[in-house]
Amino acid sequence: MLRASIAAAAVGTGGLTVAGIAPLRSESTHPDQAPAHLRGAAPLPHAQVIALDIAMGEDQRGRALHAAHQVVAAVNSGKIAAWLALGASALSASADRPRHLKQMPVFGGDVLDPAQSHGDLLIQITATSADAAQEAAKQMLRKLPQWRVRWRVEGVRPENRTESGRGLARNPFHFTEGYGNPASPAEIAERATVQAGQGEPAWAVGGSYQVIRIIRLATDFWDRDTLHDQEHIIGRRRDGRWLDGTPADERAVFTSDPDGKITPLDAHVRRAAPDRRHPPPLVRRGYNYQRSPDDQGLIFSCFQRDLEKGFEAVQHRLQDEAMAKYTLTVGGGYFFVPPPGDGWLDALA
Numbered sequence: 001m002l003r004a005s006i007a008a009a010a011v012g013t014g015g016l017t018v019a020g021i022a023p024l025r026s027e028s029t030h031p032d033q034a035p036a037h038l039r040g041a042a043p044l045p046h047a048q049v050i051a052l053d054i055a056m057g058e059d060q061r062g063r064a065l066h067a068a069h070q071v072v073a074a075v076n077s078g079k080i081a082a083w084l085a086l087g088a089s090a091l092s093a094s095a096d097r098p099r100h101l102k103q104m105p106v107f108g109g110d111v112l113d114p115a116q117s118h119g120d121l122l123i124q125i126t127a128t129s130a131d132a133a134q135e136a137a138k139q140m141l142r143k144l145p146q147w148r149v150r151w152r153v154e155g156v157r158p159e160n161r162t163e164s165g166r167g168l169a170r171n172p173f174h175f176t177e178g179y180g181n182p183a184s185p186a187e188i189a190e191r192a193t194v195q196a197g198q199g200e201p202a203w204a205v206g207g208s209y210q211v212i213r214i215i216r217l218a219t220d221f222w223d224r225d226t227l228h229d230q231e232h233i234i235g236r237r238r239d240g241r242w243l244d245g246t247p248a249d250e251r252a253v254f255t256s257d258p259d260g261k262i263t264p265l266d267a268h269v270r271r272a273a274p275d276r277r278h279p280p281p282l283v284r285r286g287y288n289y290q291r292s293p294d295d296q297g298l299i300f301s302c303f304q305r306d307l308e309k310g311f312e313a314v315q316h317r318l319q320d321e322a323m324a325k326y327t328l329t330v331g332g333g334y335f336f337v338p339p340p341g342d343g344w345l346d347a348l349a
């Protein structure tokens with residue numbers, strides 16, 4: 001149990017400084033900087049997404065979590081942004097857990113492979129190069145014998161760039177992604193970060209729910225469709241413009257097209273965000289993956305302060321979207337990125 005084991009680790013060591021582990025270097029030493037998972041308008045272009053399970057007894061959980069926090073905090077630099085996120089199974093039943101944190105449910109059409117789903121802990125390393133991300137992962141895992149890898153996937157954001165404050169990239173369906181995200185750091189933080197007064201434990205304020213979905217995409221099948229059909233399935237042109245020609249960074253008005261003559265009612269963006277005045281409160285920061293020519297897709301990743309109002313509300317609306325027949329979700333999970341610093345470790349003790 002996390003609670004018991006952190007307490008045990010702290011006994012006789014003067015607080016949470018566990019014997020053999022140096023004092024924690026807090027990520028909160030840069031108060032004006034966004035936390036690692038929300039740093040920069042565009043995420044760093046390469047990622048290692050690693051889900052871990054505790055490899056030791058329950059009584060070692062607190063210690064193992066400590067070690068993970070320390071190793072992750074130490075790897076952050078100008079070229080690497082890394083963070084950890086807790087799975088529901090990382091916390092004891094009695095822990096003051098984030099209200100929505102649970103095992104990711106199976107949504108209609110999902111075929112979740114247990115070997116690619118869930119996990120006690122998620123570590124995500126993002127970096128300026130694939131080599132840097134791989135090397136950081138190797139070094140980190142070497143220092144974490146308390147954990148064993150449950151699943152792991154490497155991601156990339158082709159054509160990664162920032163335009164008008166938004167991070168954009170090209171997805172495996174050749175469409176530009178990112179326009180629906182907020183452009184201002186304040187709105188990113190507002191959508192993605194747990195606030196006081198939300199009914200969440202005090203320790204969780206400033207943290208984020210992270211959803212990962214490993215979505216296999218039928219790119220061959222997709223590539224056989226015409227561009228016209230593809231654009232009507234997404235609801236935007238490949239370059240992001242709306243189907244009526246409205247520029248990408250302006251707001252579409254679906255109310256003047258109630259029957260979906262311009263933008264079909266089952267188009268992805270229309271299902272994802274039907275009310276243009278109230279965009280879904282989430283921030284997407286996904287990556288493409290390719291494990292073999294016929295196993296490629298999206299490491300869909302989003303952050304939100306409220307899982308039900310964020311990811312789950314959108315996912316339910318996407319159930320029978322036109323794009324569904326080209327996608328298969330095979331893995332991922334629900335996680336909680338603790339707020340910067342190490343106060344959360346104390347709170348869970």
Ligand code: HEM
Nearest residue numbers: 175176177178179180215269272273280298300314315327
């Ligand atoms: C199956 C793989 C997916 C693909 C290929 C895909 C692709 C896209 C594209 C091309 C856009 C338009 C550009 C943009 O606004 O970023 C978009 C928008 C969006 N997608 Fe997805 N997406 C996928 C899965 C998902 C999932 C699983 C969710 C959430 C449950 C989601 C939520 C959204 C939202 C909220 C928007 C913004 C809508 C707007 O404000 O206009 N997408 N997606």
